[in-house]
Amino acid sequence: MTVQVVGAAIVDSLARPTRLLAARRTAPPAFAGMWEFPGGKVEPGETHEAGLHRELAEELGVRVRLGREVPAPESDGWPLNAKAVMRVWFAEIVDGHAAPLQDHDELRWVPLDDVERLTGLAWIPADFPIVEAVRLHSA
């Protein structure tokens, strides 16, 4: 069975995005130190959007407004590995100040127009095409 993951491309402004919030994972060992879109697995009985709001509250302590979904190659999202797919939405913080409360040890706002800085981060490998799509769709 496919594991459904949801993630957020949190930007400074949905209307005029200039920076993206990247989050550095602390676990598991295979992913520790790598950057990702904050989010996680959808729980049974939960909508994808509700799962994303829950994960962002738990991990970062923020409430967000979701914008467009980052267009993915499949309706259930971007392939991450043999078992998991991830849908990603643009999002803007409406309440709270993002902090690495759970699952991350660092957060970083990266300029979307600085390709080298953006793609120079050690993202989880499966995330690179998503980062590229985020960059293209926020231009």
Ligand SMILES: Nc1nc2c([nH]c(=O)n2[C@H]2C[C@H](O)[C@@H](COP(=O)(O)OP(=O)(O)OP(=O)(O)O)O2)c(=O)[nH]1
């Ligand atoms: N959140 C997130 N997960 C990603 C990204 N890229 C990527 O390959 N993954 C993988 C890592 C994990 O195998 C899976 C998401 O699991 P997770 O550990 O974040 O989910 P969760 O918070 O619900 O944690 P748990 O139930 O395992 O405790 O998707 C990404 O950008 N963000």
